[in-house]
Amino acid sequence: MKKVLFLMVAFALAAAGSAQKPTTDVSISLPAGFSSTVMAKSLGRARHLAVNSNGDIYVRLERLKNGNGILRLRDKNGDGKIDDTTGFGNYVGTGIALKGGYLYASSNTGVFRYKMNGTEPDVAHPETIVKDLVDRGQHNSKSITLDNAGNLYVNIGAPSNACQGQDRVTGAPGQDPCPLLEIAGGIWQFKADKQNQSYAEGVRYATGIRNVVGLDWNTATNTLFAMQHGRDGLQDYKIFPDSIAVELPAEEMLEVSKAGDNFGWPYCFYNQFEAKKVLNPEYGGDGKKVGRCADVKPPVIGFPGHMAPNGLLFYTGSQFPDRYKNGAFVAFHGSWNRTPLNQKGFFVVFVPFKDGKPSGDWEVFANGFAGKENITSPGQAVYRPCGLAQGPDGSLYVSDDVKGTIWKISYKK
Amino acid sequence: MTKVIFVACLFFPVLLFAQAKKPQPKARAKTGSLTTVSIDRGKTVYSQFCLSCHQADGSGVPNMNPPLIKTKWVLGPKTVLIQQVLKGSQGKVEIDGDTFHNTMPAQAQLTDQQIADVLSFVRNSFGNKASMVTPAEVKVVRAKTK
Numbered sequence: 001m002k003k004v005l006f007l008m009v010a011f012a013l014a015a016a017g018s019a020q021k022p023t024t025d026v027s028i029s030l031p032a033g034f035s036s037t038v039m040a041k042s043l044g045r046a047r048h049l050a051v052n053s054n055g056d057i058y059v060r061l062e063r064l065k066n067g068n069g070i071l072r073l074r075d076k077n078g079d080g081k082i083d084d085t086t087g088f089g090n091y092v093g094t095g096i097a098l099k100g101g102y103l104y105a106s107s108n109t110g111v112f113r114y115k116m117n118g119t120e121p122d123v124a125h126p127e128t129i130v131k132d133l134v135d136r137g138q139h140n141s142k143s144i145t146l147d148n149a150g151n152l153y154v155n156i157g158a159p160s161n162a163c164q165g166q167d168r169v170t171g172a173p174g175q176d177p178c179p180l181l182e183i184a185g186g187i188w189q190f191k192a193d194k195q196n197q198s199y200a201e202g203v204r205y206a207t208g209i210r211n212v213v214g215l216d217w218n219t220a221t222n223t224l225f226a227m228q229h230g231r232d233g234l235q236d237y238k239i240f241p242d243s244i245a246v247e248l249p250a251e252e253m254l255e256v257s258k259a260g261d262n263f264g265w266p267y268c269f270y271n272q273f274e275a276k277k278v279l280n281p282e283y284g285g286d287g288k289k290v291g292r293c294a295d296v297k298p299p300v301i302g303f304p305g306h307m308a309p310n311g312l313l314f315y316t317g318s319q320f321p322d323r324y325k326n327g328a329f330v331a332f333h334g335s336w337n338r339t340p341l342n343q344k345g346f347f348v349v350f351v352p353f354k355d356g357k358p359s360g361d362w363e364v365f366a367n368g369f370a371g372k373e374n375i376t377s378p379g380q381a382v383y384r385p386c387g388l389a390q391g392p393d394g395s396l397y398v399s400d401d402v403k404g405t406i407w408k409i410s411y412k413k
Numbered sequence: 414m415t416k417v418i419f420v421a422c423l424f425f426p427v428l429l430f431a432q433a434k435k436p437q438p439k440a441r442a443k444t445g446s447l448t449t450v451s452i453d454r455g456k457t458v459y460s461q462f463c464l465s466c467h468q469a470d471g472s473g474v475p476n477m478n479p480p481l482i483k484t485k486w487v488l489g490p491k492t493v494l495i496q497q498v499l500k501g502s503q504g505k506v507e508i509d510g511d512t513f514h515n516t517m518p519a520q521a522q523l524t525d526q527q528i529a530d531v532l533s534f535v536r537n538s539f540g541n542k543a544s545m546v547t548p549a550e551v552k553v554v555r556a557k558t559k
């Protein structure tokens with residue numbers, strides 16, 4: 001024991017002595033056969049990302065870096081490290097996507113696009129595709145994805161927790177009907193190539209969704225999938241014991257199979273232990289009553305509560321083993337309100353799919369981003385996964401928005 | 414054994430760091446004094462009404478809920494601080510260029526004593542050191558805030 005102590009002290013001193021050097025990187029763990037490299041670091045608040053057919057990485061920033069909100073990273077000499085970085089777009093945001101010869105990027109109120117001239121976006125001439133969407137701070141990020149039929153999908157998060165008259169005041173009744181659902185709390189569909197659209201030109205494609213950050217068009221099912229961030233503060237109603245309360249409500253993977261699908265927010269929450277939607281306490285719920293929630297659409301999967309799924313990607317590449325094909329990767333940002341228990345979910349998970357449905361339980365795919373076990377407060381996490389993208393060779397890219405790190409994950413037989 | 418050492422080496426610096434960040438309970442010369450009692454009660458109020466957002470160590474949640482560590486609200490004029498609890502706010506706070514997405518709900522349902530206790534606790538935890546807040550001060554601000 002003495003020896004252990006001695007070593008610990010020696011190590012601590014050594015660590016203190018080398019404080020000038022950049023801290024050695026937290027290494028992430030992956031299943032056998034997979035490996036990761038850090039492509040870039042210290043980019044700032046790196047949210048979603050997209051990888052072009054030539055390997056260029058476009059990163060969307062939530063805070064401007066040198067006046068830029070979009071970064072283009074290039075590996076010119078092909079050594080696996082970024083050696084050429086430029087930036088453009090003097091607005092912050094989360095969403096970014098490449099489709100049909102254009103780069104789409106969202107602000108917190110709309111969507112712009114840039115024509116790709118070869119491998120270079122025409123940064124001087126952004127077109128405003130969508131504008132004037134609601135931004136009241138809370139849940140204001142607009143995530144985007146596109147289908148193969150010329151449509152653009154934009155999440156408009158509800159600026160609220162449970163649509164109470166007084167937001168987040170425990171016991172304050174919910175507004176009924178919830179007026180926010182007219183302008184938010186859902187996913188809107190727009191034309192991908194039409195300029196200056198707003199609510200009047202868009203279609204409320206899915207409703208009853210509190211907030212989504214990760215969404216993706218699944219080309220195998222030809223449907224939209226989205227990851228809902230469930231409500232906060234259910235614990236405060238003391239209708240479940242702590243150990244269960246912290247897991248509720250589920251973070252939901254939703255499939256929108258037809259325009260108009262309704263997932264029940266703010267009236268309902270999903271209890272994954274009982275596999276059903278039940279009434280929220282702000283709308284007369286006691287944890288058991290179902291009421292109007294019998295008619296809303298349940299999720300495809302319910303993940304443990306509060307883990308904050310920020311990235312979703314259906315894998316279409318051929319580099320990874322067969323079982324990954326058409327399955328879903330989900331980047332969880334990690335929780336902040338699971339007290340009194342530890343926080344969790346600073347990882348990327350995989351869900352195998354077969355015939356358009358999950359074919360097994362979700363499993364942790366990439367872990368260790370937080371840099372330590374037993375995180376009690378999210379500020380302790382070294383990295384937090386946020387965005388996912390697939391490269392032209394089938395590699396998986398993961399972004400972190402604490403420091404702005406980009407990992408590339410590859411597989412070798 | 415080797416494993417223990419290895420793990421210990423890995424985590425010890427982190428532990429040290431975490432230790433340093435833990436709220437340092439105020440040196441209590443007069444244990445049981447009114448001051449200590451109020452701060453202790455304040456801790457309970459904090460756990461129930463503030464902790465989920467501002468966190469056990471007062472560090473907040475990046476981009477969502479601000480820290481309560483040496484901010485101008487925590488250490489500044491008590492009237493502003495008391496009002497923050499009575500009225501809540503959204504989109505008003507900026508700390509070192511960061512703004513916060515969440516809403517702080519009004520906590521006017523708390524009694525004058527509870528608000529005095531919780532603010533005294535906050536002003537003397539997480540590395541903060543400032544004077545106590547009294548129920549009388551809360552009462553005055555509440556009367557003006559209506």
